[in-house]
Amino acid sequence: MKLFVYKTLVACFLIFVLFHLTIGYTLRSYENEIKNYFSKDKINFFKDKIRIEIKDGLEKERILSKEDSILMNKFFEKISKELKNSK
Amino acid sequence: MIKLFSKNIYIYVIIFLIFLIGIYTYKDYGVGIEEHFHRKSGFYWLNFLLNFTDFEFIKKTTEIKLEEIKNFTPRLFPIENFGFYGILFDVPLAFIEVFFEINESKNYFYLRHFSIFMLFLTSAFLFYKIILFRFNNVYLALFGFLIFVFTPRIYGNIFFDNKDIFYLSILTINMFFFVRYLNNKTSLNLIFFSIFCAFSTSSRIIGLLIPISFFLILFFEYLSFRKSNFFFKRIFIFLLSYLITLIIHWPYLWTLNIHTLLNFFDPFFYAMNPVVYFNGDFFQSKFLPYSYLPIWIFISTPVFLFFLFLFGFYSCFRRIFFRLISIKEDAKIISNDLWKSKNENFDVYISILFLLTIIIYFSINPALLSGWRHFYFLNFFMVFFACYFINVVYLKSKKKPFLKIFLFILFFFSSFTIYDLYKYHPFQSVYFNKLVSDIKKNQFEIDTQSLSRVHAIKELLKEDGELIIGTASWTPLEDARSMISKKHWERLNFVGTEFEKANFIYSNYYYEVNTNYNKKYEIPQNFSLYKTLIIDGTRIYSIYKKNI
Known part of the structure; x- marks a missing residue:
């Protein structure tokens, strides 16, 4: 009985250590990386950045260059034509 | 005469000297970041307890004090939401403050500082007793006592930290009573x-x-001796007095209902989840790397103590491991058990407690901040294992030149630590050891206790006229007024992060946001550095002044 208890306790402890050195460590590293990557400050920073870019864009005379606008116009027309034809 | 110079008297002389140093220096420390909250907590629970009594005068004064605190520090968290903090320190101090009519803010904070210092000194004396019991060597016990007190981060906190140092003290006293029980x-x-x-x-x-560790020890004892009566009697007496004491002295338990009782542990793991600056990177406090605690301990503990602890820990576990593998089923043979003597029994108990703490750290992933101060109680284990190793060396190398060299090295490094304490004064709580370069030091949070705010305000008061001060850090700077004479309060105007109104900006570089992305603490370009306090390459705080 005594030996069984001690062996069980030691086995549990070793499993715990092994788990945390392998799976636990990997899981926690990924979890931490993801959670820290999408932190509130970063999200707010990028939100503000987008807002500023849109504001700047609105203040400009043109957002796209003439060549880009012609190119995109042709592109969207082609897409819409293809979508219509698919019916 | 012989008695007077007996080696047992040394401890009293040393304690007296430390007491004198304490008396002489305790007013140098600023106010800790959590002190206002704990003072409020003390009055809240004092008021709660007084509702069961007829002491109308004290009750009225307590209510006035609570109102004053509410007006002075409106940003403090409501105690109702954080009532789980123990009241052992806060309520008696609140009572003394009311009873002796201490109304000068400086004085009641000094009283708190002096009280925590005295409590810690008492616990350090009991630590000496523990080491003396365990190793039966006065000089080792004296050495243990000295490093227990003079570990820089611990020493830096014993004059104001009524939470972490309080727990370290209570734990040490607790261990002393365990030793008494073992004896x-x-x-x-x-x-x-x-x-x-x-x-x-x-x-x-x-x-x-x-x-929990005690139950494990009792259980191991039971496994060896199979004395059911003894085992159950011990458990019964322990649980009864433990639960009665817990319920009597912790009014938080009286406020629990079925729902909160079922989720008893939830509030303890609540975290605001601020951003923590660690090793040059920003992390959310709930998602810190495993290495957070080990790295903090490694860089902010004197190198010699850290290695003594590691070797001591190894030696102790090695011994327990050999005991473990030689255990026999036969209950009669005591030498084949996990421990052979009271001393070894104590080692096993301390090791179980230490291991459980490590297991908890790795398994529950606690939200941490402010360095490793929540784990300052580990100082008990570190110094204990350090003493263990010194004892091993002493026993193995008696009367050999190696011992003399070893003791000389210990003396040499200890002297350096004492010098560091002097150099860092009164900011020992931001100590880094010699292995950390100056550049590396700035990749960690420094003045997390916001001690420097009082120092900074005192510096600013040397200027004339009104001082409009902004704060570029997560520090409630205005609370520093508690340690400033009221006659200066009129000159102080705190504007937080509204830097356009300020003529000075204070920063201790302690943030709750990722400053790479959140620019709320960015110093405006029309401000330039006015003063900065750097100790041993550690930048503690800076003041910026508006360019005219």
Whole structure:
């Protein structure tokens, strides 16, 4: 009985250590990386950045260059034509 | 005459000297970041307790004090939401403040500082007793006592930290009563031990590990001797006095209902989840790397103590491991058990407690901040294992030149640490060891206790006229007024992060946001550096002044 208890306790402890050195460590590293990557400050920073870019864009005379606008116009027309034809 | 110079008297002389140093220097420290909250907590629970009495005068004064605190520090968290903090320190101090009519803010904070210093000194004396019991060597016990007190981060906190140092002190006293119980297994000693277990639990929920480790020890004893009566009697006496003490002295438990009781542990793991600057990177405090605690301990503990601890820990576990593998099923042979003597029994107990703490750290992933101060209680284990190793070296190398060299090295490094304490004064709580370069130091949070705010305000008061001060850090700078004479309050105007109104900006570089992305603490370009305090390459705080 005594030996069984001690062996069980030691086995549990070793499993715990092994788990945390392998799976636990990997899981926690990924979890931490993801959670820290999408932190509130970063999200707010990028939100503000987008807002500023849109504001700047609105203040400009043109957002796209003439060549880009012609190119995109042709592109969207082609897409819409293809979508219509698919019916 | 011989008695007077007996080596047992040295401890009293040293304690007296430390007491003198304390008396002479305790007013140099600023106010800790959590002190206002704990003072409020003290009055809240004092008021709660007084509702059961007829002491109208004290009750009225307590209510006035609570109102004053509410007006002075409106940003403090409501105690109703954080009522789980123990009251052992806060309520008696609140009572003394009311009873002796201490109304000058400086004085009641000094009183708190002096009280925590005295409590810690008492616990350090009991630590000396523990080491003396365990190793039966006065000089080792004296050395243990000295490093227990003079570990820089611990020493830096003993004059204001009524939470982490308080728990370290209670834990040490708790261990002393365990030693007493081991020496003499009477019911009375068991009751004393259980009472302090209850105190440890209310001071910090991790204190629950102390009774759990005790149960494990009792269980191991039972496995060896199969004395059911003894086992169940011990458990019964311990649990009864533990639970009664816990319920009596922790009014938070009186406020629990079925729902909160079922989720008893939830509030203890609540975290605001601020951003923590660690090793040059920003992390959310709930998602810190495993290495957070080990790295903090490694860089902010004197190198020699850290290695003594590691070797001591290894030696102790090695011994326990050999005991473990030689255990026999036969209950009669005592030498084949996990411990052979009271000393070894104590080692096993301390090792279980230490291991459980490590297991808890790795398994529950606690939200941490402010360095490793929540784990300052580990100082007990570190110094204990350090003493263990010194004892091993002493026993193995008696009368050999190696011992003399070893003791010389110890003396040499200890002297350096004492010098560091002097150099860092009164900011020993931001100590880094010699292995950390100056550049690396700035990749960690420094003045997380916001001690420097009082120092900074005193510096600014040397200027004339009104001082409009902004704060570029997560520090409630305005609370520093508690340590400033009221006659200066009129000149101080705090504007937080509204830097356009300020003529000075204070920063201790302690942030709750990722400053790479959140620019709320960015110093405006029309400000330039006015003063900066750097100790041993550690930048503690800076003041910026508006360019005219």
